[in-house]
Amino acid sequence: MTAYSKNAAFLARQEKTNQRLRDKYASGALAEGRKLDFDSIGEPVLWVKDGRDLMLVVKMLRADPAVSINYLSSLTAYDNQDRQDGPKRFVVVYQLFSTTLHTRVRLKLAVDDGEAAPTLTKEWIGANWLEREVWDLFGIRFEGHPNLRRIMMDERFTGHPLRKEYPIKQREPFTTNIPFHLGANPLPTEK
Amino acid sequence: MSKDGSSFAYPFVLQDAVKWARKNSLWPMPFGTSCCGIEMMAVLGSHYDLSRFGAEVVRFSPRQADLLLVAGTITTKMAPVLRTIYDQMLEPKWVIAMGACSSSGGIFDTYSVLQGIDEIMPVDVYVPGCPPIPEGVIHAVLHLQKIIDGDMDRRPAERPSYDEALNAMSYRKKVDVLEANWRVNTDGSVVPGTVASKERV
Numbered sequence: 001m002t003a004y005s006k007n008a009a010f011l012a013r014q015e016k017t018n019q020r021l022r023d024k025y026a027s028g029a030l031a032e033g034r035k036l037d038f039d040s041i042g043e044p045v046l047w048v049k050d051g052r053d054l055m056l057v058v059k060m061l062r063a064d065p066a067v068s069i070n071y072l073s074s075l076t077a078y079d080n081q082d083r084q085d086g087p088k089r090f091v092v093v094y095q096l097f098s099t100t101l102h103t104r105v106r107l108k109l110a111v112d113d114g115e116a117a118p119t120l121t122k123e124w125i126g127a128n129w130l131e132r133e134v135w136d137l138f139g140i141r142f143e144g145h146p147n148l149r150r151i152m153m154d155e156r157f158t159g160h161p162l163r164k165e166y167p168i169k170q171r172e173p174f175t176t177n178i179p180f181h182l183g184a185n186p187l188p189t190e191k
Numbered sequence: 192m193s194k195d196g197s198s199f200a201y202p203f204v205l206q207d208a209v210k211w212a213r214k215n216s217l218w219p220m221p222f223g224t225s226c227c228g229i230e231m232m233a234v235l236g237s238h239y240d241l242s243r244f245g246a247e248v249v250r251f252s253p254r255q256a257d258l259l260l261v262a263g264t265i266t267t268k269m270a271p272v273l274r275t276i277y278d279q280m281l282e283p284k285w286v287i288a289m290g291a292c293s294s295s296g297g298i299f300d301t302y303s304v305l306q307g308i309d310e311i312m313p314v315d316v317y318v319p320g321c322p323p324i325p326e327g328v329i330h331a332v333l334h335l336q337k338i339i340d341g342d343m344d345r346r347p348a349e350r351p352s353y354d355e356a357l358n359a360m361s362y363r364k365k366v367d368v369l370e371a372n373w374r375v376n377t378d379g380s381v382v383p384g385t386v387a388s389k390e391r392v
Contacts, residue, residue, distance in 0.1 A: 152268075152303075153268065153303065154267065154268045161302045161303070166302065167302075168300075168301055168302060169300060169301065169302065170302055171267055171302055171303070171304075172267065172302075173267055173270065173310075174267065174268070174270065174271050175271060175274070175311075176271050177271045177272060177275055178271075
């Protein structure tokens with residue numbers, strides 16, 4: 001596959017996961033609209049159809065012992081302004097990991113400007129801050145997020161600075177502190 | 192002091208004594224926000240040992256500190272926090288901007304980073320380097336001691352207004368903040384901001 005990992009057992013496990021994705025997730029009537037890619041180091045990239053399809057795929061992956069995905073490594077996004085990856089403006093990237101098999105699966109969800117992605121906080125509580133970061137810097141809303149407000153920029157900041165149109169040197173100064181508060185949506189309580 | 196208990200002192204002698212006491216007992220308030228903070232720990236640690244020059248009592252309360260050692264990148268979100276710490280320090284107080292980031296913003300010429308802490312507070316000594324070597328920081332403290340020795344009465348700093356801070360952070364020209372409320376259409380065209388006003392505290 002590549003030079004970075006030559007562990008044969010690992011490569012076999014990853015290939016098994018890839019085959020499972022080809023058979024169960026990227027083919028069949030349910031997989032209409034999905035697309036399975038492989039990046040330059042041979043890791044699978046599954047483009048899901050829409051938000052509901054993403055939730056379905058995540059639930060399937062978590063329940064599937066053959067891939068045994070149980071960990072959300074990273075959740076980020078990128079600005080597809082030049083439309084190299086489809087007609088939609090943004091692409092949300094979900095980097096999933098199996099802590100037992102050490103294999104990886106990447107999900108990609110294209111969303112348009114103003115379109116919301118579903119929240120993964122029900123599946124992984126760690127998605128909470130990652131989705132807040134994506135909302136802060138790209139302006140992608142996450143439907144059903146318990147506490148969707150800015151996490152990196154000041155809450156009085158306007159605009160979303162990682163969008164390609166944002167002037168990179170446009171700063172907004174604040175001469176006063178912002179008082180501590182939990183936002184319009186308080187933290188979820190234990191039930 | 193004489194034998195009967197009465198004391199006497201000439202004013203200029205007392206002033207010199209106060210200067211001598213102040214410059215040799217600087218109490219630093221460390222404000223380390225990134226890798227310069229690690230280098231500052233080395234300065235304060237036993238190897239380089241800033242206490243040889245009297246600046247040994249590191250106070251994490253600004254009320255008890257003389258010297259604000261700003262080490263690291265200051266974002267625009269952190270700027271009011273740093274300014275509040277500076278306001279809480281009692282006069283006389285001095286500021287050392289340690290490293291490229293706190294002196295000029297360093298490599299972070301972006302939307303989120305303050306281009307030097309001198310936009311929000313007066314700075315006495317700048318220390319170049321990314322990060323500076325510990326000897327550089329010690330040299331800055333020794334230089335600050337000379338400053339204290341030469342000129343004790345220092346003008347207190349004034350808090351910048353919103354417009355002053357805005358001008359300082361946008362290369363001395365006023366940015367229309369309302370234009371930040373832009374939107375992007377699905378075809379990629381940019382719509383300028385339409386929000387009439389934004390409430391700021």
